[in-house]
Amino acid sequence: MMDFLSSLGDMIASVPFWVATLRIATPLILGTLGVLICERAGVLNLGIEGIMVAGAFTGWLAVYHGAGLWTGLAVAALTGALCGALHALLTVWLTVSQHVAGLGITMLATSLASFAYRVSFPQVSTPPTIQPFAPLAALQGIPLIGPVLAEQTALTLGAIALVPLAAWFIYRTPAGLALRMAGENPAAAEGQGLDVLRVRGAAIVGGSALMGMAGAFLTLSAFNAFFMNMVNGRGWICVALVVFASWRPGKALLGALLFAAFDAAQLRLQQDGGALPYQLYLMLPYVLSILALIVMARRAAYPQALMKPYRKGER
Amino acid sequence: MRLEARSRVSRGAVLVAPFAAIAFTLAVCAALVAWAGAPVGRTYALLLEGAFGSRFAIAETLTRATPLILTGLAAAVAFRARLYNIGAEGQLYLGALAAVAVGGLHDGSGFGLPPALLFPLMLAAGAAAGALLLLGPAWLKLRLGVDEVVTSLLLNFVALLFVSLMLDGPMKDPMAMGWPQSVAINPDLELPRLIERTRVHAGLLLASGLAVAVWALQRFTRFGFALRAVGANARAARFAGLPVGRTVLLCALLSGALAGLAGVGEVAGRAGYVTLDMSPGYGYAGIVIAMLAGLHPLGVVLSAVFVGAVMVGADSMSRAVGVPNYIADVIVATALLAMLVATLLTRYRIRWGRA
Numbered sequence: 001m002m003d004f005l006s007s008l009g010d011m012i013a014s015v016p017f018w019v020a021t022l023r024i025a026t027p028l029i030l031g032t033l034g035v036l037i038c039e040r041a042g043v044l045n046l047g048i049e050g051i052m053v054a055g056a057f058t059g060w061l062a063v064y065h066g067a068g069l070w071t072g073l074a075v076a077a078l079t080g081a082l083c084g085a086l087h088a089l090l091t092v093w094l095t096v097s098q099h100v101a102g103l104g105i106t107m108l109a110t111s112l113a114s115f116a117y118r119v120s121f122p123q124v125s126t127p128p129t130i131q132p133f134a135p136l137a138a139l140q141g142i143p144l145i146g147p148v149l150a151e152q153t154a155l156t157l158g159a160i161a162l163v164p165l166a167a168w169f170i171y172r173t174p175a176g177l178a179l180r181m182a183g184e185n186p187a188a189a190e191g192q193g194l195d196v197l198r199v200r201g202a203a204i205v206g207g208s209a210l211m212g213m214a215g216a217f218l219t220l221s222a223f224n225a226f227f228m229n230m231v232n233g234r235g236w237i238c239v240a241l242v243v244f245a246s247w248r249p250g251k252a253l254l255g256a257l258l259f260a261a262f263d264a265a266q267l268r269l270q271q272d273g274g275a276l277p278y279q280l281y282l283m284l285p286y287v288l289s290i291l292a293l294i295v296m297a298r299r300a301a302y303p304q305a306l307m308k309p310y311r312k313g314e315r
Numbered sequence: 316m317r318l319e320a321r322s323r324v325s326r327g328a329v330l331v332a333p334f335a336a337i338a339f340t341l342a343v344c345a346a347l348v349a350w351a352g353a354p355v356g357r358t359y360a361l362l363l364e365g366a367f368g369s370r371f372a373i374a375e376t377l378t379r380a381t382p383l384i385l386t387g388l389a390a391a392v393a394f395r396a397r398l399y400n401i402g403a404e405g406q407l408y409l410g411a412l413a414a415v416a417v418g419g420l421h422d423g424s425g426f427g428l429p430p431a432l433l434f435p436l437m438l439a440a441g442a443a444a445g446a447l448l449l450l451g452p453a454w455l456k457l458r459l460g461v462d463e464v465v466t467s468l469l470l471n472f473v474a475l476l477f478v479s480l481m482l483d484g485p486m487k488d489p490m491a492m493g494w495p496q497s498v499a500i501n502p503d504l505e506l507p508r509l510i511e512r513t514r515v516h517a518g519l520l521l522a523s524g525l526a527v528a529v530w531a532l533q534r535f536t537r538f539g540f541a542l543r544a545v546g547a548n549a550r551a552a553r554f555a556g557l558p559v560g561r562t563v564l565l566c567a568l569l570s571g572a573l574a575g576l577a578g579v580g581e582v583a584g585r586a587g588y589v590t591l592d593m594s595p596g597y598g599y600a601g602i603v604i605a606m607l608a609g610l611h612p613l614g615v616v617l618s619a620v621f622v623g624a625v626m627v628g629a630d631s632m633s634r635a636v637g638v639p640n641y642i643a644d645v646i647v648a649t650a651l652l653a654m655l656v657a658t659l660l661t662r663y664r665i666r667w668g669r670a
Contacts, residue, residue, distance in 0.1 A: 046464065086652075090652065090655065090656070093316055094318070094655075094656060094659055095318065095659070096655040096656065096658075096659050097655065099399050099464055100399075100602070100606065100651070100655060101652065101655055103401065103599075103602060103651075104603075104648060104651040104652040104655065105652070107599060107603075107644065107647065107648035107651065108645065108648035108649060108651075108652060110644070110648075111641055111644030111645040111647075111648050112645055112648075114639075114641040114644065115347065115351075115639050115641040115642060115644070115645050118639035118641055119350065119351045119352075119638075119639060122637070122639075232472075233468075233469070233472045236465060236468050236469055237469075239465050240465050240469065243462075243465075277480050277483060277484065279476040279477070279479050279480040279483070280476075280480070282476050283472075283473050283476045283477070286469045286470075286472045286473050286476075287473060289465075289469050290466055290469050290470070293455075293461045293462075293465065293466060294455060294459065294461060297455070297459035297460055297461045298459065300460070311317075311318060312317060
């Protein structure tokens with residue numbers, strides 16, 4: 001037992017552990033912020049899993065065809081925004097089931113990405129690669145956290161910087177207030193002269209753009225190629241993390257980091273030839289997400305109008 | 316743009332909706348086929364021929380439709396009570412594992428029981444495995460208000476890893492040369508073939524029979540009434556004294572059991588053993604099938620044949636003209652979204668311009 005605790009201590013004190021944690025956390029931070037913005041406006045967006053796949057693919061494809069890495073990221077965001085626009089049309093204006101529409105978007109975006117990949121590369125045995133974002137070696141000199149940050153790319157730092165920005169937007173700007181009103185009490189928002197449908201639509205488009213970028217991190221920074229099942233449930237985990245975070249950006253960052261730390265730890269234990277079958281380690285992220293939902297269930301303060309379509313003049 | 320409720324929903328419109336959705340889907344996907352550089356007309360003709368063009372093609376389509384009917388029913392029953400079971404994929408795999416646990420371990424000796432007893436035991440085990448996997452999310456929804464969509468989705472990943480664990484360990488087939496494959500079930504437990512020299516098996520009859528049974532259950536029993544009432548308006552149902560919680564839990568057991576049976580059918584009717592790729596997303600396709608059928612259990616049989624035909628036809632078309640067979644997944648996903656809109660339009664009218 002003491003052995004185990006001391007090796008755990010060694011791991012937590014090690015630079016590679018924190019490097020891995022931040023890397024794993026990045027797509028979760030971006031995706032969770034995306035879901036959070038949609039849900040704050042009152043709309044569940046289960047399209048995230050597929051939007052991440054589509055963003056990972058289009059961002060990578062743009063870079064593969066010679067675009068710059070930042071252009072690739074913009075392409076991924078645009079792809080996400082387009083998927084979001086479809087989700088908004090279906091759920092906000094046409095008021096169909098948010099659950100089923102989101103799943104449909106996921107199925108459509110995933111299958112379209114696979115289809116387009118096969119059309120673009122009919123016969124490849126090894127996935128074509130790109131030159132991904134480089135680590136920020138210049139940050140090496142910062143005391144204490146320098147060695148960890150120097151291994152990260154600009155996308156990771158950008159994702160972390162986005163958290164206070166999102167919090168400021170949601171709590172301190174008129175647009176953020178409109179967003180929250182649309183998710184808490186759309187009828188009152190309408191009474192204040194807000195166009196609830198437009199606010200919700202804009203939130204979904206913006207949130208989905210973040211989801212597209214979350215996917216692009218995988219192909220443009222974490223790896224250098226596109227694999228069909230590379231998102232592998234990360235989108236669903238983001239949906240769970242938003243509940244865990246009580247719809248607050250700061251807590252979302254905390255949740256993503258905590259979750260990523262667990263994931264980094266299980267990866268390390270797996271590499272050390274852990275005593276248990278590797279499948280049990282791989283189950284951990286999904287089981288943790290479910291546990292997070294259970295633990296937070298009683299305290300969850302859902303946006304009051306979440307999943308309630310708004311139809312003018314109807315109660 | 317705004318919606319205006321129709322004063323009455325016409326029966327004709329409800330019946331036409333799925334066909335309109337499918338026609339729209341095929342029109343949209345034609346653009347993708349053209350982009351892939353294939354002649355659209357010939358591609359669709361090949362798809363149709365691959366699905367229905369010969370005795371063998373029809374048999375393959377029906378074989379593919381068999382698990383789809385069951386996962387479609389699983390979704391239809393659950394969605395009727397507004398229990399969004401997205402975990403049919405995992406439930407299918409656990410059902411398949413349970414079938415092997417009963418019919419395949421101990422060299423298929425089946426704990427010394429005769430096949431006549433072991434066969435129903437195998438079905439029951441598969442159904443129970445699927446049912447239990449959904450019971451957790453349903454209970455969490457009722458007791459703690461945890462969204463069952465996310466929990467049942469996440470359990471799909473856990474279930475698949477559990478299958479992988481079993482195929483590496485206690486259920487591993489030592490003769491499979493390192494492929495992750497379970498031991499085979501006792502041949503006496505396999506479902507009989509329906510047509511000579513094809514793969515259609517008696518699971519098709521079982522699945523269709525269950526569709527009729529589920530329809531009758533919903534239509535004629537007290538439970539079926541409660542199920543529909545809870546789905547229509549849970550608060551009103553509770554106010555009227557219906558046992559809402561019990562109905563949702565029973566519905567979860569039924570839905571999970573149907574998905575688990577889909578797994579049993581794949582093991583006992585087709586492969587004989589479990590592999591990690593035995594389902595190309597049957598669980599997720601079940602959602603589309605249920606929606607296309609308007610959640611009607613008998614309609615599920617028809618829409619399962621449609622989705623099965625798209626899958627089989629796309630495989631055969633892809634070999635001929637080189638359009639990637641992922642077009643099948645695109646068609647299925649687009650059909651789902653189109654059907655959502657088509658269903659809405661049966662109940663609402665779109666008015667352009669501001670109110």
